[in-house]
Amino acid sequence: MSLLAAKRLEKHYGNHVVLENLNFSVEPGEFVTLVGASGCGKTTFLKMLLGTEAVSKGSLTLDNQPIPNEPGPDRGVVFQKYSVFPHLTVLGNVMMADELHSSKLLGKSFGAAKRRAVEKACARIDEVGLDHALNKYPHELSGGMQQRLAIAQALMMRPRILLLDEPFGALDPGIRQDMHVLINRLWQEQQLTIFMITHDLKEAFELGTRLWVFDKTRHDPQAPEAFGATITYDLPISRDRPSTDLEEALQQGGLKTHTQETLL
Amino acid sequence: MKRLINLTPSRGGRWLLGLLPFLLLAMLYMSLSNARLAENPNDRLLPTPSNMASTFYHLATAENVRTGEVVLWTDTFASLERIVIGVGISALIGLVVGIVNGGIPIIRAKFSPLVTVASLIPPMAILPILFIAFGTGEAAKIALIVIGVTPFLIRDLQGHALRLPDEQLIKAQTLGASSWQVMLRVLLPQLTPRLLNATRLALGTAWLFLIAAEAIAAQEGLGYRIFLVRRYLSMDVILPYVAWITLLAFLLDQLLAWVSRLAFPWYHAGEGDKS
Structure with missing residues (x-):
């Protein structure tokens, strides 16, 4: 099929x-x-x-x-520009999908759920080679790093x-x-x-x-x-x-x- | 010789250059004041700085015999309370309506024309209505500030919400966000620093409405005092009060700027130190 x-x-x-x-x-x-x-x-x-x-x-x-x-x-997407959220750090950007999923009301997770999301996100960030920039904001990243971040973010929802x-x-x-x-x-x-x-x-x-x-x-x-x-x-x-x-x-x-x- | 647009003063030089106009104005005032006072020692229009300082000191320290209140502080707290409550309510309404209007097209279609029309009503023209509706107490003054400032904030935030790249809203949806979550996690955090910025701009207007309302009906407040002593031509009170209001306005403005820079570093990323 x-x-x-x-x-x-x-x-x-x-x-x-x-x-x-x-x-x-x-x-x-x-x-x-x-x-x-x-x-x-x-x-x-x-x-x-x-x-x-x-x-x-x-x-x-x-x-x-x-x-x-x-x-x-x-359907995940990566655009040429504006693909990541400027107000979130690398970690925040990648965690977002998980947080939206687990907390319908606040869109933000706390405690154990947050630790799980961080763990998952960190694994993803490692995959795209951004583990040294976890707490940086997108404007501090180069164009290539921003696109890596966008890809990691898009893949979170499988x-x-x-x-x-x-x-x-x-x-x-x-x-x-x-x-x-x-x-x-x-x-x-x-x-x-x-x-x-x-x-x-x-x-x-x-x-x-x-x-x-x-x-x-x-x-x-x-x-x-x-x-x-x-x-x-x-x-x-x-x-x-x-x-x-x-x-x-x-x-x-x-x-x-x-x-x-x-x-x- | 470099072009004019490429000449930048050094750090110290910038301070000196910034101070220069103030010094010139001060000197101009002193010479005018001296000239008038030489002619008539009892002249009230341009009092000497020492005269103003002693009056201001008196206002800031002497307790009223009857009530035990110190005039300057009573006035300052009354005015600050009004402006902070008024601007706070405006900011809250502005943020909520701005996000909802900017984020949900169906609601925007209904409310956007209303906001536009409302923002064009001159608030001073409806001050009598406010006095009739709310009485001459605090509510009317706060309502005037809210009515004067809120439409501006709503329009600014709504416009900014619409200028956010579509890519971000689409991206959020591909991450599974609902409408509510898009507003909460994408629009709200990106509009909050914008709100602080717009509020800084709106503070000038807010002071205008505050002083106008106090001038017309109040028992205390900075604007009330200025208009009260006007009857006695007490420039030695009015001028320090104007300077004091300017200082308060400046401090409020800088406070908002500082909060914005501290809480939203990413928002100020594009700004160089082109001051």
């Missing part, structure tokens, strides 16, 4: 068609990377998974149920799906490499299902098991809004094959899309 499936999924704002004709099914444990030109609807798609944008037409199901129309703990919206877009190349190692390890250890938007095709090949290219298949120069983007290429990526081979394969297949021109 597939975890997530879409059938003739569409999204439009009035007459402006953003996405059309999306059909796919994703199994648990897949790492899907999404690439495509800016403004082609990748983020809109992610927001539909998140539940902040409604489905216009067609179906989008999670575990054979229509996807909930608001964010919930089954979400079925982890959504990443260009999580490493604002980071330096060296730090980005560290983050790839981290996310790859977490993905394998915890058998996560991940959707990641990226502008870096190399990153998409390196991390993903499956690559989606979002692009428009039809263009009407008189009415550029009449047609939306869809998944033009759905490529399985094998881990053993180096990414350069795949790029070559793409080129040999004659996939000279707008996307490729902008990305490669």
Whole structure:
């Protein structure tokens, strides 16, 4: 049974068609990377998974149920920015999920429950390598450390799906490499299902098991809004094959899309 | 030669430069005062500093023969009590309404226009209504401060709540937060330092309303005293009282700033020492 499936999924704002004709099914444990030109609807798609944008037409199901129309703990998320709470320390940020869960009224736990939450959170923080910064506030952390924190925080609820919206877009190349190692390890250890938007095709090949290219298949120069983007290429990526081979394969297949021109 | 915008005074220099206008004003006052007093030793308009100091000392130490009260302290405590209660009530209402309005769109749609309209009513214009409704006691004065200050606080906090990045609200929901928990754990802690800041700005307005209300109907208070002695042209009381009120306002302001910096270090992270 597939975890997530879409059938003739569409999204439009009035007459402006953003996405059309999306059909796919994703199994648990897949790492899907999404690439495509800016403004082609990748983020809109992610927001539909998140539940902040409604489905216009067609179906989008999670575990054979229509996807909930608001964010919930089954879908974790890391944005490019503003993903952590500025008013909480590293420990507070990671503990938050646990505290919200165990104390419905106050959203804050005390005594034994608090000690348990701290313990759990510390283990998570260790995993992402922030154990030296437990009591620091996000503004005292570098960009890479903030994203590590955001990932640790998002994983506290053990979400079925982890959504990443260009999580490493604002980071330096060296730090980005560290983050790839981290996310790859977490993905394998915890058998996560991940959707990641990226502008870096190399990153998409390196991390993903499956690559989606979002692009428009039809263009009407008189009415550029009449047609939306869809998944033009759905490529399985094998881990053993180096990414350069795949790029070559793409080129040999004659996939000279707008996307490729902008990305490669 | 550096550009003007790149020239920064040293630490000591900044103090001296800050002090300079005060010294100039003091010198100007002294020369004017001396000139008037040379002409007429009984002039009351610009009393000498020593005259003001002795009057102020008298007000601060001499007990009233009949009641045993010391004028300055009775006035100060009465006024401070009113302003602290008034601003405290305003801050509490402002925080609660600001969070609920900022966090829940359905409620915002109902109350936001009301708050906007209410904030445009000149509070002084409804002071007579307050006196009629609450009598001329403490309640009317406190109510004037609350009515004058609360809409400003609500609008500021609501605006700030709406400016919080959506990402944070979404993130909280993906961590399993209910509406109540989002307000309690995301909005409340992020709006509290903002409230302290807005309250600092609103204090000036609060003093204005306080003194206006005291001037019209009171038995004691800083504003009452100033307007009382105006009849006798007692500038030797008025000027020290104005300075005293300014000092109190300054201390309240600094107290709030200090609490904010101490309790919410993350809020002040972006501020350099560009003072």
